[in-house]
Amino acid sequence: MVERMGRKGLSDWTGRGVLVTGGSSGIGEALARRLGREGARVALVARREAELERVADEIHRAGGQAHVVACDLAEPKAAFEAGVEAERLLAPTGVEVLVNNAGYGGHRRLLEWPLEDVERMTAVNYLASVAITKAVLPGMVRRRSGWIVFIASVAGKVATPLEAPYAASKAAVLAFAEALSCEVEGQGVHVLSVCPGVIDTPFFGPDDLAQMPAVARRGMVAVDGLVERVLQALCHRRWFFSKNSWKNLISLSK
Numbered sequence: 001m002v003e004r005m006g007r008k009g010l011s012d013w014t015g016r017g018v019l020v021t022g023g024s025s026g027i028g029e030a031l032a033r034r035l036g037r038e039g040a041r042v043a044l045v046a047r048r049e050a051e052l053e054r055v056a057d058e059i060h061r062a063g064g065q066a067h068v069v070a071c072d073l074a075e076p077k078a079a080f081e082a083g084v085e086a087e088r089l090l091a092p093t094g095v096e097v098l099v100n101n102a103g104y105g106g107h108r109r110l111l112e113w114p115l116e117d118v119e120r121m122t123a124v125n126y127l128a129s130v131a132i133t134k135a136v137l138p139g140m141v142r143r144r145s146g147w148i149v150f151i152a153s154v155a156g157k158v159a160t161p162l163e164a165p166y167a168a169s170k171a172a173v174l175a176f177a178e179a180l181s182c183e184v185e186g187q188g189v190h191v192l193s194v195c196p197g198v199i200d201t202p203f204f205g206p207d208d209l210a211q212m213p214a215v216a217r218r219g220m221v222a223v224d225g226l227v228e229r230v231l232q233a234l235c236h237r238r239w240f241f242s243k244n245s246w247k248n249l250i251s252l253s254k
């Protein structure tokens, strides 16, 4: 297995155990469906069980394998347990690839942002990634093989107005991913950080779209385009890729 993944990058997804958080919608759903088609065995984590079942059914109908783990990732202990459950469901390989993707944002001034929501958003966007990583990393280190993907945001790299708490949660994800990478690369675990710009998903509700500058709306990227870039980055063992446009900077770690 180390040989197949090895130093050459991840290109063969057949039979691979993959855990995708936020698999009920948007980027996570598109990634899970694509990986299912590529032959991976996917565990989907999010809150809305019915939506997870819908995605899992579609993966099954396309000939793939998928498991559902319903969980509110705002609670770090529950996030850890979801990682443990996915490790069990994806036996015998366990979680070979973890995609920390679940998250949400918002657009408002800090003084209008309830502290409780800042706390919850930090837990979902950042702490849940730490908790799930802690749950699956021991297996990866034991096997000396694994990939951990963090879907952060361009907001974690450049100042984005009306998004201060969201931007901070994504900056935390990026700092964590880079430091973790130094720690685990020597143990066979590769870390990839992804900083999408503006991707066409339900992340943007009608109010967000109404407020969005026309230039950003025009720069919106289809979700399948991002998924393809992530797969390519894993295939080429990338840490960093950056397309330097403020409206669509997609950087794939260092």
Ligand SMILES: NC(=O)c1ccc[n+]([C@@H]2O[C@H](COP(=O)([O-])OP(=O)(O)OC[C@H]3O[C@@H](n4cnc5c(N)ncnc54)[C@H](OP(=O)(O)O)[C@@H]3O)[C@@H](O)[C@H]2O)c1
Binding pocket: 021, 022, 023, 024, 025, 026, 027, 028, 045, 046, 047, 048, 049, 051, 071, 072, 073, 074, 101, 102, 103, 104, 105, 124, 125, 151, 152, 153, 154, 195, 196, 197, 198, 199, 200, 201, 202, 203, 204
């Ligand atoms: N779309 C963009 O332009 C863009 C740009 C930069 C970064 N991103 C990042 O990409 C990631 C995916 O976003 P998206 O665009 O695909 O948005 P989305 O369609 O709204 O998907 C968000 C996913 O996160 C899950 N989630 C949210 N809160 C959760 C919680 N408390 N517990 C468990 N799961 C939770 C949602 O599932 P449930 O509702 O079922 O729980 C859903 O599956 C996010 O981290 C986002 O910050 C998106």
